[in-house]
Amino acid sequence: MIPPKGAIDCDxxxxxxxxxxxxxxxxxxxxxxxxxxxxDELNSISFPLKAADAARxxxxxxxxxxxASLAQIQSEALDPFDTAIAICSSLYGIQLLHxxxxxxxxxxxxxxxxxxxxxxxxxxxxxxxxxxxxxPDMAVDEIERCARNPAFVQVxxxxxxxxxxxxxxxxxxxxxxERHNLVLGIHAGxxxxxxxxxxxxxxxxxxxxxxxxxxxxxxxxxxxxxxxxSRYPALKVVMxxxxxxxxxxxxxxxxxxxxxxxxxxxxxxxxxxxxxxxNIRFSLQPVDTPPNAADLERIFEHLxxxxxxxxxxxYPHARFDxxxxxxxxxxxxxxxxxxxxxxxxxxxxLTETVA
Amino acid sequence: xxVEVRQPAAAGPAQTNPAQSRMAIADCDIHHxxxxxxxxxxxxxxxxxxxxxxxxxxxxxxNASGPQYPKGQPDASxxxxxxxxxGRPGSDLDFMRSHLLDxxxxxxxxxxxxxxxxxxxxxxELSIAVARALNEWQIAExxxxxxxxxxxxxxxxxxxxxxxxxxxxxxGHPDVVQVxxxxxxxxxxxxxxxxxxxxxxxxxxxxxxxHAFGNGGxxxxxxxxxxxxxxxxxxxxxSCQSxxxxxxxxxxxxxxxxxxxxxxxxxxxxxxxxxxxxxxTYKALRSEVPHLKRLPSEYIREHxxxxxxxxxxxxxxxxxxxxxxxxxxxxxxxxxxxxHWDYDDPARALGLKVSPQERQAFFIDNAAALYHRS
Numbered sequence: 131m132i133p134p135k136g137a138i139d140c141d142x143x144x145x146x147x148x149x150x151x152x153x154x155x156x157x158x159x160x161x162x163x164x165x166x167x168x169x170d171e172l173n174s175i176s177f178p179l180k181a182a183d184a185a186r187x188x189x190x191x192x193x194x195x196x197x198a199s200l201a202q203i204q205s206e207a208l209d210p211f212d213t214a215i216a217i218c219s220s221l222y223g224i225q226l227l228h229x230x231x232x233x234x235x236x237x238x239x240x241x242x243x244x245x246x247x248x249x250x251x252x253x254x255x256x257x258x259x260x261x262x263x264x265x266p267d268m269a270v271d272e273i274e275r276c277a278r279n280p281a282f283v284q285v286x287x288x289x290x291x292x293x294x295x296x297x298x299x300x301x302x303x304x305x306x307x308e309r310h311n312l313v314l315g316i317h318a319g320x321x322x323x324x325x326x327x328x329x330x331x332x333x334x335x336x337x338x339x340x341x342x343x344x345x346x347x348x349x350x351x352x353x354x355x356x357x358x359x360s361r362y363p364a365l366k367v368v369m370x371x372x373x374x375x376x377x378x379x380x381x382x383x384x385x386x387x388x389x390x391x392x393x394x395x396x397x398x399x400x401x402x403x404x405x406x407x408x409n410i411r412f413s414l415q416p417v418d419t420p421p422n423a424a425d426l427e428r429i430f431e432h433l434x435x436x437x438x439x440x441x442x443x444x445y446p447h448a449r450f451d452x453x454x455x456x457x458x459x460x461x462x463x464x465x466x467x468x469x470x471x472x473x474x475x476x477x478x479x480l481t482e483t484v485a
Numbered sequence: 486x487x488v489e490v491r492q493p494a495a496a497g498p499a500q501t502n503p504a505q506s507r508m509a510i511a512d513c514d515i516h517h518x519x520x521x522x523x524x525x526x527x528x529x530x531x532x533x534x535x536x537x538x539x540x541x542x543x544x545x546x547x548n549a550s551g552p553q554y555p556k557g558q559p560d561a562s563x564x565x566x567x568x569x570x571x572g573r574p575g576s577d578l579d580f581m582r583s584h585l586l587d588x589x590x591x592x593x594x595x596x597x598x599x600x601x602x603x604x605x606x607x608x609x610e611l612s613i614a615v616a617r618a619l620n621e622w623q624i625a626e627x628x629x630x631x632x633x634x635x636x637x638x639x640x641x642x643x644x645x646x647x648x649x650x651x652x653x654x655x656x657g658h659p660d661v662v663q664v665x666x667x668x669x670x671x672x673x674x675x676x677x678x679x680x681x682x683x684x685x686x687x688x689x690x691x692x693x694x695x696h697a698f699g700n701g702g703x704x705x706x707x708x709x710x711x712x713x714x715x716x717x718x719x720x721x722x723x724s725c726q727s728x729x730x731x732x733x734x735x736x737x738x739x740x741x742x743x744x745x746x747x748x749x750x751x752x753x754x755x756x757x758x759x760x761x762x763x764x765x766t767y768k769a770l771r772s773e774v775p776h777l778k779r780l781p782s783e784y785i786r787e788h789x790x791x792x793x794x795x796x797x798x799x800x801x802x803x804x805x806x807x808x809x810x811x812x813x814x815x816x817x818x819x820x821x822x823x824x825h826w827d828y829d830d831p832a833r834a835l836g837l838k839v840s841p842q843e844r845q846a847f848f849i850d851n852a853a854a855l856y857h858r859s
Contacts, residue, residue, distance in 0.1 A: 183769040293709040294716070320707075328707045328724035329673040332731055336770045337673070340730045340763055341707060344723040348706040351719050356712060373762055379754035379808065382797040384719055390827060391557045391715040418762040420811070421782075428807050432799065448769065 131456040132211075133441060134465055138473035138480070139216040141317075141370045141413045141442035142207050144248060145195035146172075146222045146240065155239035155246070160232070172223035172236070176290075176319045176342075178335060183416075186448040196446040200251055207445040208254055210453050215473075215480060216445075217283060217315075218248060219258035219370070225288050225321045233262035234272065241276050249281040253484050256477075258284040258315055263291065266299060270306045277310040280482035284313040289345040289372070290320025296349070296356030308362045311478040316349055318342040318371040343418070346372040347380050350410065354384065357397035359409045366476050367410045371444055374412040375420070378432035381406060407435060411476050413442035414456075414468060415449045423459035430464065440476060441469040508844070509592040510831050511852030513792045514696070514749050514820035515585070515634070517627055518600040520572035528618035533611060542615075543607045545700035553700075554714035558826040566824030574824035575600070578631060585823045586633055589831050593852060594634045595663065595820075596627060597696050597749060602667050604642040605699045612641035616651055628660035635856065637665035637694055645678060649685035656689035662856040664691050667699025668725055668751065675731030683741050692745035692790070692855060695728065697721040718827075725751035726759050729789065733763060736776040738784040745855065746789050750822060753791040757811035760785050786813065790855055792820035793847075794829040802836045814843050818852045 146152060149171050153161050163169075177184055185196035189206050197203055208216060220240050227233040237260045249257045259276045261269035276282045285307050287295060295316065307314050320338070325331045327341040328348075346369050359365060384402045392398060398405075420426055430436070443455045456465055474480055519525055526534045546553050558564070560573055566584065568577035575581065586594060603615035616639045623636045638661055640648035648664075655661045664686045666674065674695065686693045698721070704710045706720050707727070725748055738744060763781035771777065777784075791812070799805055809817065821828050831848065839847070 181770060182772070183766075289708070291708045294706060294711045295708070297712065324704050324707060324709050326707055327673060327727035327730070328705060328720065329668070329727040329731060330671060330701060330703060332673050332727070332734070333676060334734050334773055336766055336773050337727070337730050337734050339766050339770065340734075340759075341727050343759075343762055344726050345707045347723050348708050348711070348716075348720060351716050352708075352711055355716055373758070375761060376755060376758040378799070378804070379752075379758065379797055380722070382754060382799045383722060383752055383795075386795065386798050387715050387718050387827075391713075391718070394557065394713055394715055416765065418758055418765055420757070420761050421764075425807075425811070432804050432807070 131458060131460065131465070132453050133456050134469045135212040136214040137211060137441050137469035139207070139211065139213050139443050140368065140440040140473050141415070142203070142216045142218050142445040143197055143447070144203060144218050144220055144244065145198040146220055146243065147195060147198040152236070152239040152243055155242040156235060160235040172226070174221065174223040174226060174319060175335070176338065177221060181335065183448050185446040189446040200248055203248065204252060207443060211443065211455065213254060215254055215256060217256045217258060217477070218244070219286050219315065219317060220244060220260060221317065221319055224260055225263045225319070227264070230262055230265040230268060233264050234268045237262050237272050241272070245279060245281070249279070255281070256283045256480070257281050258286045259312070260286050261303065263287055263321070266302045270302050273303070273306040273310065273312065277312060280479060281484045282312070283477045283479040284315040284368070287314065287316050288319035288321055289316055289342055289349055290322070290324070290326055292321055292323040294348060294352035296352030296354070296358050298356065301358070301361065304358055304362050304365050308365045313477055314365060314367045316346070316367060316369050320345070342371070343373045343376055347376060350380065351384055354398060354402045354405050355395050357395065359405050360397045360399065365409060368413065368440060368476060369410070370413045370442070371416065372412055373416065373418045374439055375418045375429050377412060377438070378429065407437070411438055411440050411472065413440050413444070415442045415444035416447070417457045419457055423457070426457055426459040436464050436467045437472055437475070439468050440473045508590065509849050510590050511593040511819060511849045512589070512591045512821045512823065513595045513818040513852050514794060514822050515594045515596050516599060516822070516824065517575045517581070517596050517623065518573050519622065520576040525618050525622055528621045529614060533614045536611065542601060542611070544601065544605050545607050545702040554717045557714060561826055562824045563826055563828055578627060582631065585821070589821070592633055592849070593856065595637060595856065596623060596634055597637050597665055597694065598623060598639050599667065599696055599698055602639050602665065602699065604640060604667055605669070605701070609641060609644045609647070612643065613647045616641045620651070620655060624658070624660050635662040636660050637663040639665050640682065642666045642679065642682060643671055645681040649681040652682070652685035652689050652691065662691065663694045663747065666693065666695045668695050668697050668721065668728055669699035669701040669705065671701045673731030674728050675733070675735035675737050677735065680737070680740065683737060683744050687741050687743050692747050694747040694749050696749040697725065697751045721750065722752040722755050726755060729759070729785070730763060733781045733784050734774055734777070736774070738788045739776055739778060744788060747792065747818065747855070748789065749792045750794060750820070752795060752797055753793060753812065753817060754797040754805070754808045756785070756791065757808060790816050790818055790851070792818045793834065794820040794822040795827045796829055796834050806837055814846045815851055817847055818855065819848045
């Protein structure tokens, strides 16, 4: 189904056209390093560029990458959907680098590229701050630098991370997010510090792709069990490209074990289910849709809330045809909540005026 | 669990206590163990007894004894499961008879040896020797004296050729009803290097059960080591999802069309959503896995069974009915996980109003058909 007009699209992507495009945004030392060392493009195996789901056929340009320019994004992701606001992120493989310094330099470059190329040129666009997740102190510095621009509304981390994201060494990042009303956006992707599944390195990309949902489940467990929301109660986390039909059953299991083992994590002083309702949201696409549309209604019944899902097209990834970004089986009032009310209630900085 | 868990009114014991009505129960996950590992020595060559005394098991974890995450209870067990004669919970057959089998009306009990399961020992020769010893021990000391109990074969699964030989050795034994692997392996279990195990299981007509736990030598989550036991426990459902994805995507069920896979103690409510995700992803990426001929969900519907403990417990409990109907009432196998702390009591576990046929399938018929004990 077609989303309501004026929707807020919480997950679209832009491609960095190539490494060269970032050179003007790198400090001189790093620009020299890139050229001197002949660095490769920072493309991640999480998103093989030619895989069928990486971009819709009608969103693949004759040359170059999909979603790599303002004109592409405007004519493909914004205008056809009558989108009011779209929150954009770059999945360039900066979090995969092993050098903290190099990662920090590239994070600055990507963020500045995004401002210059997209955010300052269309007031419908909002940005996601890329941070060097390799080093929380440097990550906080980058958040502080970018947070002055109201067009940034979110901070990006990957679902497959170096450690579970609830771990205490990550907390300075969450403190900075809370301080600036920035959403913590956890996106599908992986730093590949660990095998991308808990069962080990799989043979196929398709397994890695399916396993992204298990990484999100693990992060949800970690964030709650470590007490992130007990310490930062105003922090909002949005899981992007996570799927959401797994959420009810995961919460049943998490809540059951919390009842049995809460003595281990006494700072979690209310039900994980309550914490989820207050602090965690999920983007719509891609939907792991049941074969019968009516069964998707059962999933919303199991969620016991119409507040948890935020509209997204996942542009330019191939998730639906035409402008049918809403799955079948949703009522008009639920679509309204997903498309407009829920994103506005989640992204506090959307109320700020951008230049 | 050793906590009070709220029960919906519909689950009153008068309506659903199968023990009271003496409906026969199949318990598809019971954990036994020797009172002391020294009692296994008579089934082991002296060389290995000395080796274990000196070097231990070295099961791909840093701490020499105990689990990597301290459990929530001593020996992860029910407080009332410690045998009055001494020894670990689950180590006294007479006490297990009265405490579990008789009191719950269990007519078929599947023994799953995980304390220890030798499959993850880093020393392959040790893994092979201890697997044989434990199998001889459990047949001689558990299933022979107690016909209600049947054995799952522990096999040295990181050496699949040796594991297949162990299966061949026991094939046709009336007390052996399943091959048992653990879920945390060195590589995802669908990979071709493990296929000799499935080939031998099919040859012997045995289902392959994969029980949660084990040590593959890598982090227990896809995003690194978590801090807490609660994360370790919840994480079994994630690692099991990836393991099942591996079985499907590698084409194990295409290659072995009669293979039956039983997922033990990893939860079950996650299965429908995972199957939908696999189907969606397969439709986009099928060119990578041309050896698959059907939708992932179709392989799952035909080849996969799941034990029920630890039951997911939604409120309202009726939501569980949707999940079970999506999976199929014919694919769930009731299990208590005795003697562990998060034990599910057959009188209280399901908590749904069910038809006599559904109840019969859930508590006994599915297991009887799978393990050929009808």
